[in-house]
Amino acid sequence: MFDRIARTVTRYPLSVLLAWLVLAVGALPLARMAPAHLAANASSVKNSEAQQVAEIYQREFGQTFTDRTVLVSESAIPARDPRFLEVYNRLVAQLEAIPGVLGVVRFDTPGPLEGVGQGGRVTATLLETRLEGGEAIVGQIRRAAQAAQTPLVHFYVTGATAVTADFLRLLEADVRRSELIALPLTAVVLVGAFGALVAAALPLVVGLMAITVSLASLYLLTLLGPVSSFAQTVITMLCLGAGIDYALMNVARFREELAKGLSAPAAAAQTVRTAGRAVAFSGLVVALAMGAMLVPDLAFIRSMGIGGVMAILTTVLAALTLLPALLALLGERINRPHWFAFRLTTGGAHPFWERWATLVMGRPWVFTVGVTGILLLLAWPAWSMKLGYTGAFGLGPGVESRKGLELIQQMGLGGASDAFEVLLDLGHEGFTAENRARWRGLEETLSSWPEVRLVVSPFLAARLPSSGSLGDLAALSAQYLSQNRRYLRLTVIPKDALRAPEIPGWVERLRAAAQAAGFKRVLIGGAPVGSWEFTEALVSAMPVAIGTVFAATFVLLAIAFRSLVIPLKSLVMNTLSVGAAYGLITLVFQQGFGARLIGAPTDVGYIDSSLPLLMFAIIFGLSMDYEIFLLSRIQEGHLAGLNTFQSVKAALSRTAGVITSAALIMILVFSAFISGQVVANKTIGLGLATAVLLDATLIRLVLVPAVMVLAGEWNWWLPAPLQRLMPRVRLEP
Structure with missing residues (x-):
């Protein structure tokens, strides 16, 4: 297959370039529409x-x-100042006229919820709005509030939908900012790696082309169902990181083949047959790792997995077709202009890396034990990781919805958007006088809890002087007593905004209180319960997802390298890098150590529930890039008759420069996301940058050679029955 691709691409390079150009022109309008169609709610x-x-x-x-x-x-x-009331009354009149705003409870309306705080300097007005089209409604509310502001009065809009709107807006802005930061820095690294402007430009072309086509595919995916907003972040990271990495490896191999005296088409074809095989296999492993996101039965999470698989397949396709076509046309011109005498990638064995390999393999036990200890120490905080939906706490300080929440939190209204719905099923017994008494008793019990701000029920309406009319009571009763008189409902509003770890305790206590009141069938719902159940479903699916990736990767590596030891070693080392990344994000974003240094809030207290599986998929997949690139060269030496020491030394001296350059580029791409205002983006960026740094240094350049030399010929152990049954697949021709 690779021979056919190599011949076709290098024989018809202009046709290949034209096909990609047509694809890019058609994809660009769709790619620009993708961000506006993504969803933030799980x-x-x-x-x-x-x-x-x-x-x-x-x-x-x-x-x-x-x-x-x-x-x-x-x-x-x-x-109470007339100047404030003039501004406020005019704004409230505008809000009441907005379609979708169903009701407005002014700050000065008598009732159980105090709408004024901080000596009258802060007020809270509750708006009841339709869920359908909620973001558009909140947008109109915000525009009206911004227009009403004066130098003396500022307005903030908060709530679940407002948080979602801020999240989506800032997420898109973070991705754009990250691209603007990463691309110039990446170009500098590529120029330093190749010492030539033309060679440095090719990986950027591949990465940008892959992003455009992948985002267009993402837009088409949104037409079929909801797609996670994180899918855009995944595509940007994978296409820029992996795309530039794959191109870097191919360009380095092409220059190596040119140095042997091959013509440009022949060198490009040989690049596809050699480095192209490793790229294709690596892409398959990355796609498989992203497939872990397809295991949970959650459309929101699956959309991220599908986006990641599309991104990596598009990137591999560009690396195997677009890039070789460009290489075949450029030939020796790829080395022009010569800017630097020093290159990070030389196209051959580098003396420094030969000496480094000799040093590491000379004391394998020291380096193995030392590096493993460091990685385990970094991973230790991950044992205390807590997961949940971060909501407004997942936005940076100063964001409107978070600022508004912080203000009403001080007034005891922080839980206004975190209400629990307690549903009491009376069964065939129906609504009797006894059940009514139990209902009222439960309402009084829950109202007495110090952490409860308000329990909404018909009994509340009867107690309030402003809401005690028969009309108000009938309207409220219709919301809390079902039409067939089988179900009763209570809305419990906490005093403070809930943190994810607190939700299970609330659910357990609410259920226990309802059962103690005499209700046997109790259901607990509401936004906090929905987010908690989402987290539980995701966490429960993680062992199966990770186990599936482990098993499939083990089989693929076993077939590729005809060994059972190498895939086992690879899985262990990749797990170490994932664990270290988990440990660091737990330390920074959950426990708050050093959070201020990167502009992150210190009071989040937990990790967004969708991130561990997403980070595992990306880290595990991309770590295999370096693993496969290095091991394919080691296998090449092994098959040529070199012993373990010689083959590892030769492979490391030829690939270490490319691996460090590729890792530096990925670190730049991932680190650019740390500058954003969405905590989840900061978490992903810091975690992935750390994982790549550790993987490309401590693991690939120290642990792999040390363990390989310790295992010796056992590296290639494969039982005789498997040798006969296993298909023969080589990453090198």
Whole structure:
């Protein structure tokens, strides 16, 4: 297959370039539309308790849940000042006229929720809005609030939908900023690696082309269902990181073949047959790792996996077709202009790396034990990792929705968007006087909890002087007593915004209180429960997802290298790099150590639940790039008759420069995401940059050669029955 690709691409390079140009021109408009069609909210878990509560409420109560948005004012004048009231009243009138705003509870409305705080300098106005089209409604609310601001009065809009809108806006901005930061720095590294401008430009062309086509594919995917906003981040990271890496390896091999005296087409063809094989196999392993995201039965997570698989397949296709066509046309011109005498990649054995390999393999036990100890120490904090939906806490300081939440948190209204729905199933018994008494008793019990701000029920309406009319009572009763009088409902609003680790305790206590009141069938729903169930579903699927990737990767590596020891060693070493990355993000983003140094909040307290599996897939896949690139050269020496020491030394001296250059580029790409305002992006960027740094230095340049020389000929151990059954596949022709 690779011979056919090599012949076709190098025989018709102009046709290949034209095909890619047409593809890019057609993909560009779709790629630009992709970010606006992505979703930030996690999909619901099938048959989950929260989903059952929502379905019963819609079916039996004849209503749907609405959204709660909070308009927060912060002013230099008291809320009773006529100047404030003039601005505020005009704004409220505008908000009430917005389609989709179903109700407005002013800050000065008498009731159980105090709408004024900080000596009258902060107010909270509750808006009930439709869930459908919620982001557009919040957008109108924000535009009205921004237009109403004065030098003395500032408004902030917060709530679940407002947080989502900020998240999507900042996520797209983070990706664009990261590209603008990473591309120039990457170009500098590539010029230093190759010492020639033309050679340095080719990996950038491959990476940018892969991003364009992959984002267009992502847009088409959004037409079929909801796609995670993180898919854009995954595509940018994989296409820039892996795309430039693959191109770097191919260009380095092409220059090596040119130095042997081959013509440009022949050198390009040989590059496809050699480095191209390793790139294709590496891409297969990366795609397999991204396939771990397809295991959880969550459309939101699966969309990230599909996006990652599309990105890596597109990148491999560009590296095997577009790049060789360019190489065949350029020939020796790839080395022009000569800017530097020093190159990180030389196209042959480098004396420094030969000496380094000799040093490491001369004391293999010292380096093996030492490096393993360092990696295990870095991974240690990961044992205390906590997962959950970060919400507004996942945004940087100063973001509007987070600022608004922080202000109402001080007023005891932080839990306004984190309400629990307690659904009581009366069964065939129905609504009796006894059940009514139990219902009221449960409401009084929950209202007495110090951490509860308010329990909403018909009993509350009857107690309030401003809401005690028969009309108000009837309207509220219709929301809390089902039409068939089988279900009762209570809405429990916490005093403070909930952190993810607190949610299971709330669910357990609410259920226990309802059962203690005499209700046997109890369902707990609401936004906090939905996010917790999403986390639980994702965490429970991780062992299967990771185990599947491990098993499939082991088989692929065993076939490629005809060994059982090499794939086992590779899995262990990749696990060490993943563990170290997990440990660092836990230390920084959960425990807050050094968080301020990278502009991250110190009070998040946990890791976004979707990140560990996503990071595992990316780290595991990309770590295999270096592993396969190095091992394919070691295998080449082994098959040529060299012993373990000689083959490892030869392979390391020829690949270390490329590996360090490729790693530096990936570190730059990933580190660029640390500058963003979305904590999840910072987490991914820091974790992946750390993993690549450790993988390309301590693992590939120290641990791999040390362990290889310790294993000796056992590296290639394969039982005789498997030697007969296993197909023969080589990464080198």
